[in-house]
Amino acid sequence: MSFVEFLIQKKNVLFTSACLIVAYTIIWRLRKALPASVSMIMMLFSLDLAFSLDNTLGLPPFDFYNTNIIPSFNGPDALTLLLYPAFGFLFTYFYYRFRISGVAITGYILLWAVLGVCFEALNVQFDVFQYKGWRLTYSFYIYLLVQTLMVLMYNFIRETFVRAKSTTNMRSKSQWHAGSKRY
Template identity: 35%
Template sequence: MKIIVYDNHFNGNEWFVIGIVVLAFAAVWLLPRRFSPAQTTFNLLIGITFGVVFDHSIGTPPFDLYDAGDNSTYELIDLFSYFMYAPFGYLFIYGYERLRMFEIMTVVYILFWAVMSAGTEWLAVQAGVFHYKHGYQLAYSFPIYLFLISNRLE
């Protein structure tokens, strides 16, 4: 397999990952506590788990629809990038519990988070964190976000 090199410097894509991790974990830290330490840990880990499972499902062979980071192989910052997903899982559950969603509002809430997720992915693409391949487009991620987010509420 040929290695594709997109960049070879510490620059925008690494700073994007670091910035998202710091800002999102700061939001988690600053919010009033609603969950036990075990629940908090679970809510953080579920974001990482979903991110890893789906990134490796569609981002590696046989699909290989995108690369993350500076090249098509994994680097340390790529491993660190999985921590970007942790606070979003927590914040999603936190907001759902705090706002006490019901019926149609749950649908609106899921759509809101799917749009936010797609928007964050778009920013990550602009920063060079993700590089689409084989015709993959951001629009294809939206149904994946809907599926993942709706399954977090079960």
């Protein structure tokens, strides 16, 4: 097998690997922008949604698509799954960085849904996904739903985190004034 044939045969793995390197390099540079506990939940939530949808839509009785050619869970599938937390992080980071609020949330969700569809179309070209009755338009609706859930989750987590942090600070101050040696 020539080198070119090898590249063509493994194009899905190479494409996913390249995306992973780019995504996690960006995340590494931005990792301190958000509290680690919040980032971890958002990344897990993103992975959860993707894995759950893959396990429902990609398996019988629906079985709408295959991931990475072979219809079983393998190394390339694991690589593909690692991309979802990265997108979850970036989605949350830009939402936080640009202080998206009000009507801008709708635009932000729409923009990410379009970006998601474009990226998925690239994935289809590189054989990461093989559709069996699935369409990109369905993906667009799924992205709208998923990203709305991401926004709701982030707002809830942020509120909980801020409340927890302010409670901790208040307790610290009161104990400090009371002369506690716990801190």
